[in-house]
Amino acid sequence: MRICDSHCHLQDHKFSRDLQEVIHTAFNVGVECFIVPGWDIQSSKDAIKLSNMYEFIYPAGGIHPHDAKKYNRNAEDAIKEFIKEEKIMAIGEIGLDYYRDLSPRNVQRDVFKRQLKLAEQNNIPVIIHSRESMEDAISIVSAYKVTGVFHDYDGTIEQANRIIKMGYKVGIGGVATYKNSKVNMAIKNIPLEGIIVETDSPYLSPHPQRGRRNEPAYIIYTLKWIAEVKSLSIDDVAETTYNNTRSLFRI
Numbered sequence: 487m488r489i490c491d492s493h494c495h496l497q498d499h500k501f502s503r504d505l506q507e508v509i510h511t512a513f514n515v516g517v518e519c520f521i522v523p524g525w526d527i528q529s530s531k532d533a534i535k536l537s538n539m540y541e542f543i544y545p546a547g548g549i550h551p552h553d554a555k556k557y558n559r560n561a562e563d564a565i566k567e568f569i570k571e572e573k574i575m576a577i578g579e580i581g582l583d584y585y586r587d588l589s590p591r592n593v594q595r596d597v598f599k600r601q602l603k604l605a606e607q608n609n610i611p612v613i614i615h616s617r618e619s620m621e622d623a624i625s626i627v628s629a630y631k632v633t634g635v636f637h638d639y640d641g642t643i644e645q646a647n648r649i650i651k652m653g654y655k656v657g658i659g660g661v662a663t664y665k666n667s668k669v670n671m672a673i674k675n676i677p678l679e680g681i682i683v684e685t686d687s688p689y690l691s692p693h694p695q696r697g698r699r700n701e702p703a704y705i706i707y708t709l710k711w712i713a714e715v716k717s718l719s720i721d722d723v724a725e726t727t728y729n730n731t732r733s734l735f736r737i
Contacts, residue, residue, distance in 0.1 A: 487516040487724045489709065490731040491702040493579075493613065493637050493657055493684035496522050496543065497532035500688040500699055509540070512702035516724065518542060519737060520702060521684075523579045523613050523637075525550035527564045537573045544737060546576040546613050554589035554597035562600065569608050575735040577605045578613025579637060582626075585617040595626065602630045611734060613637055614654075620645055628652060635734065638686055643672045650680035655734055659684045660692030660700060663711045674715050678723065682731045683708050 491512070495501075501508055512520075522537070523546040524530025530547030537545040547568035549557050568574055580601045582594050589597075605612045612634035616623040620641040627634075636649055639656035646656050658681055662669050673681070685692075685708070687700035692707040706720075709727070713720040731737070 487721055488518050488728045489516045489683070489705060489724050490519040490521070490728050491517055491685050491687075491705050492521045492635065492682040492731045492735075493659070494520055494522060494687045494702050495525075495529070495689075496520060496687075496702075497524070497529055497536055498688050501701075508701045508703070512705075515703050515706045517702050517705060518728075519544065519732070521546060521575055521613075521731070521735060523576070524548060525579060526553050526556075527561060530564070530568055534568065534571055534574070544573055544575040544735065545571070546578040547574060548577045548580040548601055548613070549597060550579055551581050551583040551594045551598065551615060552586065552588040554594045557593075557597040557600070562604070565601065565604055569604070569610060574610070575737070576611040576613045576634060577601050578634070579615045580612060581615035582619035582623050583615060583617045584619040584622075595622065598623075598626055602627060602632055605632045605634070606630045611635070616641075624648060627654070633734065635682055637684060638690070639672075640669055641672065643675045646672055646676045646680065650677070655680055655682045655730060657682050657684045658708060658712060659686050660690045660696070660704065660708055663692040663707055664696070665693070670715070673712065678716065678718070678726050679730065681712070681727055682734065683712070683727045
């Protein structure tokens, strides 16, 4: 069984003491590649550094909506430099977050558009964070010739279909395994070809690991859940989402 964790923050300080063990444990369940997005300039640099140490780690760089208020010319120049890196897979994670609103919404939208424009100009995918902002996010990305993933997807079936029709994937992680998760019905009806799997580790551990530090090995619980919901074998879900991820990020 081959698995790709399409979104994990292995550069996070919570992995600083046992990253080798975390990677080894993930290998044991079949995880073969790891997409590691940044959320600001330093974490993006750290993701690139990790990718230079491990051939199976692929970085992304960008400015998260929480930090949109800090976006300036220096930040944009840094992202342009990230794009030049041989292993960089995407600009991300970028997008909108209307739940925490740590940056003004108009600033979030402007910074999102600026980074989408860079992605369009450089023909590189994007990793999108959208929390309580799905309609605005879909409306904004529709104006750009860009593909990517709506990570940690929490929208409706109808929104998912629109996203997939535009060439995007929906990223499914541990939140989907929670009781009463609002994406349960959506996932049941989303075509498997439109799905990639992720952990968002060290955050959002799946059931039954909820409350513990998340890590890439726990992606197996999300795969099992998707397989059960869609009445498929876990091997089929793993293989299809693995291929979806590698195709999307051109690995």
